[in-house]
Amino acid sequence: MPASNAKPLRIAVLADSDTRWKWGALTAGRIAPDRAQAGPVLDGFLLRGRATPTARQLTEVGVRADSLREVTAVEFLRAMGEEGAEPYDVLVLALVGGGVQAMLHGLRRVWEDRERRPVVVTGYVGVVYEKLADGLLLRHGADLVLANSRQDAERFRTVFEGVGADASAVTEVALPFLGGAPYTGEHDPYTVVFAAQPSVPENRRDRTYLLERLVRHARLHPEREVLLKLRSRPGEHTTHIEELPYQKLAQKLDAPANFRLVYGNMGEVLDRTDLMVTVSSTAALESLHRRIPTVVLTDLGVREALGNHHFVGSGCLSSWDRLDAGHRPVPDEEWVARQGVAAGGGPAGTGTYDRAFDAARERIAKLLDRPAGPAPLAPYYTLATASGYLPGILARHHLGPDGTPLPGAPAADKEPGPVRQIVRRAARGAYRHGVQRVAPVIRRMGEL
Structure with missing residues (x-):
């Protein structure tokens, strides 16, 4: 895609919760290369599950998309693999680690005959304080694995290199939702x-x-x-x-x-x-x-x-x-x-916060400008490296070991009807009731 192309960049974000939608959508806006006078076109996909955000949560996040719809993993893969549809330039996977890994394998499958594919980006919503190796290796295979600070970038590269995986995807940025006026003094009331x-x-x-x-x-x-x-x-x-x-x-x-x-x-x-x-x-x-x-x-x-x-x-x-x-x-x-969070400081403590995303923008632009586009997705986890782990990760999203949908996988061709919507809301309500009311009672009884 030449730099002079006036067409707006098309970005898709797949998210599984309100906080990840916020991170993914804001990240998309910050890492989009400046290739046209108009801003990028942003299409949002919300992965159906226990944490699918409500309308109130989406409103509170305050990020607007050109389109936004709820999908299953298989429905999303189908949308990404549709022939004749205008392809996306960038895809941001704002998911838990297992979700990212499943999508990487599913996307590799649906794009295997494509001449070009979107640049795939993933990362973390905030502080990475647990399951560093587990969550990080599940994200390996994306073109860019965003690190929110210099400290995280160093840790991410150490993990990838330590298992013999390519660490070049690690790209230092900052949290996309930082900003606001610096603190100048006490308010009334304090x-x-x-x-x-x-x-x-x-x-x-x-x-x-x-x-x-x-x-x-x-x-x-x-x-x-x-x-x-x-x-x-x-x-x-x-x-x-x-x-x-x-x-x-x-x-x-x-x-x-x-x-x-x-x-x-x-x-x-x-x-x-x-x-x-x-x-x-x-x-x-x-x-x-x-x-x-x-x-x-x-x-x-x-x-x-x-x-x-x-x-x-x-x-x-x-x-x-x-x-x-x-x-x-x-x-x-x-x-x-x-940490990349000092007011006025970039990822390495130099420059401005806005420049924290320059490296990501430049990397995406180079990948888009390659004659053949980005190389095929290549996650570290395969049936050769993790045959006892990977199939279970994929099966949770109704995908087989090769990334293809399993028989009977939910993949509606159209929006669910009123009855199905009511049943779905009731099922979610029952699940949340079980988590917030029944489970604690059972746990307390077990402690007697």
């Missing part, structure tokens, strides 16, 4: 925000403890506004399953008037934040990028299971006792620079 996470911590005791300490902070500082920022409403799912929503735990507390629950876009909440508190949420990186005082709690320990170990050396680790006493952390500048 506002403390606790960014809750769906799965960290997991158990009732720890979640109740954090909530009680947040409420206690509100009582100790009646002049402050204390906000509990929640990702989803009861019954909705995001990237992770939330068995014990804070909303339900908060109903049992006699909270003061200056404490309240908030939803909405994180960027808008940060506009009025004076102190960001979390266990290990990516919101900490958004906050640090704006130079807002940010605390990563140590009350439950500094543990890999919590993800707060990622912030060792950041200068942000602290406890509720210290916060109650008025502590304001000062981040370590070198650590912040390695």
Whole structure:
């Protein structure tokens, strides 16, 4: 595709949750090479599953696409392999690792006779604090595996090279949703925000403890506004399953008037934040990028299971006792620079945030300009390297070991009718009820 081509770039994003849709769609906008006066055409595909975002969640994300539809894995592959359809230039896979791997094998199959194919991009929504090797190798095979910081880029290359896989796809960028006005001083009222996470911590005791300490902070500082920022409403799912929503735990507390629950876009909440508190949420990186005082709690320990170990050396680790006493952390500048989140800093701490995506744009442009287009997809996992693992990953998405759809795989040719839509919503509701109500009861009974 020559650089003078005036046709807008066509980008598809396949996402499996609201947070991954946000990451994928915003990433698509930042990595698109500037090849036409008009912006890129963005088509969104939402992978049908337990975390498929609701209309409210999509509205809250605030990213608009030229088209958006819900699909199964097989329906998506069929759409990507349709003959005669105008091909996409770039495809962003905003999925869990297993989903990325399944799509890579399925796409390799549907594109095997194509002369050209889209550039395939994948990566992570935020902090990579667990299952580094597992999740990373499941993403191997994409043309670009995006790393959100210099630190992640180094770790990703080490993993790939350590197993003898090609590490050239690793491309350093930054989180695509950073931005907003830098923090300039205290608001009136002074506002403390606790960014809750769906799965960290997991158990009732720890979640109740954090909530009680947040409420206690509100009582100790009646002049402050204390906000509990929640990702989803009861019954909705995001990237992770939330068995014990804070909303339900908060109903049992006699909270003061200056404490309240908030939803909405994180960027808008940060506009009025004076102190960001979390266990290990990516919101900490958004906050640090704006130079807002940010605390990563140590009350439950500094543990890999919590993800707060990622912030060792950041200068942000602290406890509720210290916060109650008025502590304001000062981040370590070198650590912040390695995360690619310092206001005005690029991936390596030089240049501006906007330039953090230059390398990705240049790499995509070169792949698109190759006479034959990108080479065939070549994931590290094959039947030769992982014959006991790969078939199970593919089968979860109704694909056989060679990437072809299994017999009976769901692949509707048209939008489901009203009855099917009602049944589907009922099934999702039953699943969420089981996760948030039945499962915790069974677990408690098992602990008796």
